[in-house]
Amino acid sequence: MVINDKEFGEVIVRKNPLARSVKFSISTSGRLQMSVPKYTSDFLAKRFLNSNRNAIREKLPIKDPGEQRARDYQKKVLMKKAREYLPYRLEYLANLYGYKYTKCRLTHANTRWGSCSSNKTISLNIGLMKVPEVLRDYVILHELAHLNHMDHSKSFWAEVGSHDKNYKVHEKKLKHFSPGI
Numbered sequence: 476m477v478i479n480d481k482e483f484g485e486v487i488v489r490k491n492p493l494a495r496s497v498k499f500s501i502s503t504s505g506r507l508q509m510s511v512p513k514y515t516s517d518f519l520a521k522r523f524l525n526s527n528r529n530a531i532r533e534k535l536p537i538k539d540p541g542e543q544r545a546r547d548y549q550k551k552v553l554m555k556k557a558r559e560y561l562p563y564r565l566e567y568l569a570n571l572y573g574y575k576y577t578k579c580r581l582t583h584a585n586t587r588w589g590s591c592s593s594n595k596t597i598s599l600n601i602g603l604m605k606v607p608e609v610l611r612d613y614v615i616l617h618e619l620a621h622l623n624h625m626d627h628s629k630s631f632w633a634e635v636g637s638h639d640k641n642y643k644v645h646e647k648k649l650k651h652f653s654p655g656i
C-alpha cells in the first residue's frame with residue numbers, strides 16, 4: 476500500500492508477517508517506508524505515521540517528494556531509451572568480436588556501469604544512455620571481455636585494448652560521469 480502524505484509524499488507501507496512493531500526506514504528510491512505487522516489496518520498505519528512525525532522528521536533523510544517524482548520520471552525515460560538501444564548494441568558488438576553471452580540485463584544501480592556474471596549474463600546500467608557513445612561502447616566491450624577473463628588481469632586489459640585502443644582514456648573519462656540518477 477502507498478499512503479499519499481502531505482508532508483512526506485508517497486509513503487510505502489509494507490505488511491510484514493514477522494514484524495511485531497512499526498518500523499520506519501528509507502527505501503532505495505528515497506521514499507519513507509514503514510514496515511507494519513501483517514494485520515495492521517490502513518487506518519492504523521496512518522495513525523502510526525501521524526504520531527511519529529517528529530521522530531521521522533528528525534531522524535530520516537527523506538527526499539523532497541517533487542524531487543523524487545522528477546527522478547522517477549527521468550529513470551523511466553532512461554529505461555525506455557536503454558531498452559531500445561543497449562541490448563541491440565551489445566548484440567552488435569558481441570557478434571562483431573565473436574562473443575557469446577546468455578542474457579542482457581538492464582540495471583539502475585548507483586555504483587556500477589556494468590557487470591558480467593559467471594553464467595555469462597551481462598548487466599548494463601541504464602545511466603549509460605547519458606554518456607557519450609564512445610564511452611558506452613567502451614563499457615560494453617569491457618564487460619564482453621569479462622566473458623573470457625573474470626578479473627582485471629593483464630590479459631583482460633590486452634583483450635579490451637584489442638577492441639578499443641583508447642580504453643585507458645575512456646576509463647578515465649567515464650569517471651566524470653555517475654551511473655546514478
Ligand SMILES: [Zn+2]
Binds near residue numbers: 617621626
Ligand atoms: Zn571490469
